[in-house]
Amino acid sequence: MHTCVSDLMLLKNNFCLIQTIFLIAVLRARFCNARYSNIIKRAQLVHSSSEGSITDIAGILVGQSSKSERATGCTVILCNTTCVGGVDVRGSAPGTRETDLLDPINTVNIVNAIVLAGGSVFGLDAASGVVRCLVEKNIGFQTPRRRVPIVPAAVLNDLNVGDDPFIVPDAN
Known part of the structure; x- marks a missing residue:
């Protein structure tokens, strides 16, 4: 198998594991589509066409945006109402932000959105x-x-996938 293809498959498997860890933690939500209709401006909104999708949960919206220049991007999970989350961070060099807020002993016990991205x-x-x-x-x-x-x-x-490691997901 070509190295690039095997690297992509490994990344896809690891990313699915990260998504699963976050998505299992979403415990409660209600649907209110209008509230977040403009938040993901240039992203593609994903609608479930089969049972068993995260978007089957009322109040959960998922948007995805990819960089056309390189195989990288981000996924955003929006919670329309108060969602309680949890996380289990593993690995030798995890890249996370605000995951410590999800510890049940901390003041904050809600999640407004979750971001899963490439780009290290x-x-x-x-x-x-x-x-x-x-x-x-x-x-x-x-x-x-x-x-x-x-x-x-x-x-x-x-970063080792594709030609230009300087093309990464950003705040835009």
């Missing part, structure tokens, strides 16, 4: 774009002064 540590910036959109909609955990969007994120290292 550089892909974590994709979560900043989701946070920016949620801030514009005044969505997030209420603090005394303002709402703070809770957007845990995880990335995988796909």
Whole structure:
């Protein structure tokens, strides 16, 4: 098998594992499609056509955006109402953001969105774009002064796939 193909298959398997860990943690949600209709501006909204999809859960929307220049991108899972999440981070060099917020002993016990991206540590910036959109909609955990969007994120290292490792998911 060609090295690039085997690398892509390994990345796909690892990414599916990361997605499964995050998605199993979503415990409760309600549907309110209009609230998030404009959040994923250039992403393709995924609608389930078969049973057993994460989008079968009321209140869960999934958007995906890929870079046309290289095989990388990000997936955003939006929770239309309060969702409780959890995470199990593993690996020798995990790339995560805000996953410690999901510990049940911490103050914050909700998730507004989850970002899964390529691009290694550089892909974590994709979560900043989701946070920016949620801030514009005044969505997030209420603090005394303002709402703070809770957007845990995880990335995988796909920098060795394709021609240009400088093309990575970003906040735009």
